[in-house]
Amino acid sequence: MKIITDEKMIDEFLERGVEEIYPSKLAFRKKLMSGERLRIYQGFDPTGPYLHVGHAMGIRALGILQKLGHEVIFLVGDYTAKVGDPDKDTTRKMLTDEDIEKNMAGWKEQAAQLVDFGGDNPVRFERNNKWLSKMTLGDILKLMSKVTIQQILQRDLFKKRLEADDPLKFHELLYPLMQGYDGVAMEVDMEIGGADQTFNMLCGRDLSKNYLGKEKFVRTNKMMDAPDGVTMSKTKGNGINLADSPEDMFGKAMSYSDKHILSGFELLTDVPVEEIREIEKAMEQGENPMIFKKKMAYEIVRMIKGAEAAAAAQENFEKVFSKKGTPDKVTSMEVTAEASIVATMVSVGMAESNADAKRKIEQGGVSVDGEKITDITAKITKEMDGQILKVGKREFRKLKVKK
């Protein structure tokens, strides 16, 4: 495999969305310029079913390295997921094998939107179950003997829980070691991960040195908030997911509050930095942020789903929300004449329960062809055939009345 040393691509890798590179950007730059073929990976624990646009940052970075000819590994932490990277304030529940399989089922496909698992330099898809599940107690003891409790307790969230007298289970302390061991097992030259992974990745840096006498570089990615203002997380499911439809992605992106626009551009799109500066200036001069948010949303969708899908998603958004119209594509559903609207809503998941459906009607959130339903006992009629049932702002179904 020929190694490419395109400085522009290398700088993109070293700068865009990067919080820090350990031990230094300069050192890794040298490595990339050396012509040596490097092995780099990022791991993702299947603690939830969807990869999101936050992960896309790392995956995109992997994509650059793939193009440069390096050996790239997309690692699924199917074994580490059992423990779960410890959380701020609670012990995670241990996931079962079935949960894990279910969660990771669509991942390769999701990631394939950004990197190539085929071609002449395919990204390798690995699972850490391959080596972690085979460790003996002896191996584990050896691993544990490499670090001190004090070192592990440096991790701020461990400290916090200790100080708050919140439970901290013994196995949670092993997480950084497990993650670090991945790097040892794969003998990698670099690990990429979110800034929240800094501790774990640096811990692994020490282990690589110890076990292999090898320097593992670490790149940490800046963290992007979810539209609700909290860090995007697989577990919470609050992110813009790679598996979302273009329309949903666009809508979710639009629900970012205005102050996230600039970081959204930087971290979730490939709009050049100079252009982002200009947007910043324009907004300071009082330009309507919505214009730029729409551009941001478009760019996010375009990067993952392509230009055509992004344009269609934007059009759909404007039609449905700006003009309060009906989208072009509406899923149809078969309904029975004389069935109550309430029951119909529940049966297709437009309401969680009868009570919920009634609430939505009472609050004026349900309409058929623009006509508000006000009566909670209302029924489906033959005349409704072909009409559009709307619940809330963004749930539409075309009615197909049977008989």
Added chain:
RNA sequence: GGGUCGGUGGCAGAGUGGUCAAUUGCAUCAGACUGUAAAUCUGACGCCGCAAGGCUUCGGGGGUUCGACUCCCUCCCGGCCCA
């Protein structure tokens, strides 16, 4: 092992015999407004029921009582202190 405090709705966290389907905050949902699924404001927020009302909830099980989230017993789980 001993002592002590605690386990409440998606989460956080009130409630200490009836007025508790359970204060409040976050999240969620609906509406208004708008420049957006932003912000802000209003309302809803266990389930069944058109309603009256009913049913099932406050770690598990049992008990006391007309009546328990609240009292007692027991079991499980956790924090802290002592050993």
